[in-house]
Structure formats: C-alpha cells, structure tokens
Amino acid sequence: MEINRLGSEIGAEILGVDVRGIDDDSFDVIYRTWLDCGVIAVRDQTLEIDDFFRYSRRFGRLHEHPSKSTRHPDYPALTVLGVDKFDADGTLNKSIYGRGSENWHTDGAYDEIPFKGTQLYALEIPSQGGDTLFASMYSAYDALPKTVRRHVGTRLGGFTYGGRKKSTALLNPEDRDWKPVMHPIIRTHPETGRKGLYFDPGKIVAVEGLPEDESEALIEELTTYMIQPDGQYRHQWRKGDIVLWDNRCTYHRAAADYPPEEDRIHWRVSIKPV
Ligand SMILES: O=C(O)CCC(=O)C(=O)O
Numbered sequence: 581m582e583i584n585r586l587g588s589e590i591g592a593e594i595l596g597v598d599v600r601g602i603d604d605d606s607f608d609v610i611y612r613t614w615l616d617c618g619v620i621a622v623r624d625q626t627l628e629i630d631d632f633f634r635y636s637r638r639f640g641r642l643h644e645h646p647s648k649s650t651r652h653p654d655y656p657a658l659t660v661l662g663v664d665k666f667d668a669d670g671t672l673n674k675s676i677y678g679r680g681s682e683n684w685h686t687d688g689a690y691d692e693i694p695f696k697g698t699q700l701y702a703l704e705i706p707s708q709g710g711d712t713l714f715a716s717m718y719s720a721y722d723a724l725p726k727t728v729r730r731h732v733g734t735r736l737g738g739f740t741y742g743g744r745k746k747s748t749a750l751l752n753p754e755d756r757d758w759k760p761v762m763h764p765i766i767r768t769h770p771e772t773g774r775k776g777l778y779f780d781p782g783k784i785v786a787v788e789g790l791p792e793d794e795s796e797a798l799i800e801e802l803t804t805y806m807i808q809p810d811g812q813y814r815h816q817w818r819k820g821d822i823v824l825w826d827n828r829c830t831y832h833r834a835a836a837d838y839p840p841e842e843d844r845i846h847w848r849v850s851i852k853p854v
C-alpha cells in the first residue's frame with residue numbers, strides 16, 4: 581500500500597490496495613490516514629454494491645439519505661449521483677447536475693447526529709471538469725481572529741436541511757418540513773480532539789442567543805473564513821476512485837462544470853457513527 585499526502589493540511593491518495601480484501605491492520609492504516617487527512621482517495625477499485633457497502637460499513641453505520649428520489653431502488657442506503665439529469669422535456673435538472681455545488685458544506689448537519697463520513701465511488705467520469713473541492717475545518721478555525729473566536733465561544737448554531745433558503749428540491753414534498761437541530765459552531769472532533777469551525781452557510785438558520793441582525797452578520801463573517809489557502813484539496817476523479825471525507829472536519833463542494841451531455845455517475849453512502 582502506498583500513501584501520498586496531497587495537500588499540506590488535507591487530502592491523501594492511497595494506491596496499491598484492493599478494499600475488498602484488506603485485513604484489519606491495513607484497514608487501521610487507512611482509517612488513521614483518514615483521521616489525519618480528512619479526505620482519502622483510494623484509486624483503481626472494481627466494486628459491486630455489496631463490496632462498496634461492506635467496505636463502507638467498516639467506517640460506521642450506513643444511513644439512508646433523506647432524498648428518496650435519488651436512492652437506488654433496491655438499496656435505500658445507496659444514493660446514486662448524476663442519473664436522470666434531464667427532465668422529460670429535455671431541460672437539464674440543476675438540482676441533480678449541480679448537486680452539492682451551491683456552496684461549501686458539510687453533509688448531514690441537519691441531523692442531531694450529523695454524518696461522520698460520506699463516501700463516493702466513481703462509475704463514470706466526464707472528459708473534463710466535474711472535480712470535487714475540499715477544505716479543512718481545522719484550518720478555518722485556526723484562521724479565526726481571537727475576537728471572532730471569543731464572539732462564537734460555545735454558541736450553538738441551528739441547522740436544517742434547506743437552511744435559510746429552504747433549498748429542498750431533492751426531497752419529496754412530504755419530507756420538506758425540518759426543525760433546526762443544534763450544534764456547537766466551534767466543535768471538537770470526537771476522535772482527533774482538534775477544534776474546527778463546524779459551519780455550513782446553506783444549512784445554518786441562526787446562531788443561538790443573538791439578535792437576528794447579529795446572527796446574520798456572524799454567519800456572513802464566518803463564511804469568509806471557511807476556505808483557507810493551505811487548507812484545500814481538489815479531487816480530479818478517475819473511474820474506480822473511492823473518496824471518503826470526514827464531515828466532522830472538512831467542507832466540500834462539487835464543481836458542477838462538466839459537459840452536461842456526458843456522464844458523471846457515483847455511488848454514494850452516508851455514514852453515521854456506530
Ligand atoms: O458530486 C460531488 O462531487 C459531491 C456532491 C456532494 O456534495 C455530496 O455527495 O455530498
């Protein structure tokens with residue numbers, strides 16, 4: 581197994597391994613690399629759905645994503661990205677083509693227990709574009725001026741699926757009503773013990789305990805600290821890649837800039853703590 585760190589603060593590439601047959605010691609190395617680097621890309625895999633599930637379950641419990649329309653019909657814990665991109669009248673469906681591209685975000689912050697990880701397996705990759713961009717919450721926290729750190733302190737944020745814009749296009753109409761859940765905005769990672777800026781401008785509705793105008797101003801201000809020059813990694817997909825990110829210490833965003841007539845298809849699982 582070969583491991584290459586990709587960015588200085590985030591990202592690692594793993595080569596020379598078949599995830600279908602790894603022993604506990606090798607898995608341990610992969611798991612620790614993931615905790616250290618926030619995002620890992622394992623290259624050159626050939627998987628069936630069962631293989632993907634078996635490997636993903638080593639990181640936690642598979643969680644059925646609330647977007648029912650994008651679940652695999654036979655495997656509800658499997659979300660399929662990039663299929664049915666065109667509506668019946670031939671127009672590009674932006675919520676499928678541009679899924680995850682609206683803003684930098686962390687998956688599952690709308691749940692009491694947010695997603696631990698998200699894992700994608702690349703089935704079809706376009707000839708150009710279609711990258712996924714990643715950034716470190718630790719780097720964002722480190723960049724916060726002392727005054728801002730003090731202002732945030734132990735305050736909680738309220739998060740919902742569609743956030744302030746109520747962006748719920750991928751949900752069935754009966755699933756669009758969400759109540760905010762609360763998470764500390766400066767959040768200590770349960771496994772690494774490091775502090776990060778746990779933040780998602782598309783899901784946060786308010787900062788607890790502040791008047792609305794101050795809460796809005798703080799949300800605007802925190803948004804400007806999310807992406808730091810040293811805290812980034814941009815993944816250029818190859819067919820057969822498995823990429824797993826840690827939603828407790830990284831943000832991500834899809835570039836959504838590939839030729840729409842080409843295929844970009846991934847299997848995706850949401851992983852919660854056991
Ligand atoms: O398709 C991608 O590059 C990432 C989409 C996304 O945000 C997600 O799957 O959570």
Ligand SMILES: [Fe+2]
Binds near residue numbers: 687
């Ligand atoms: Fe996402």
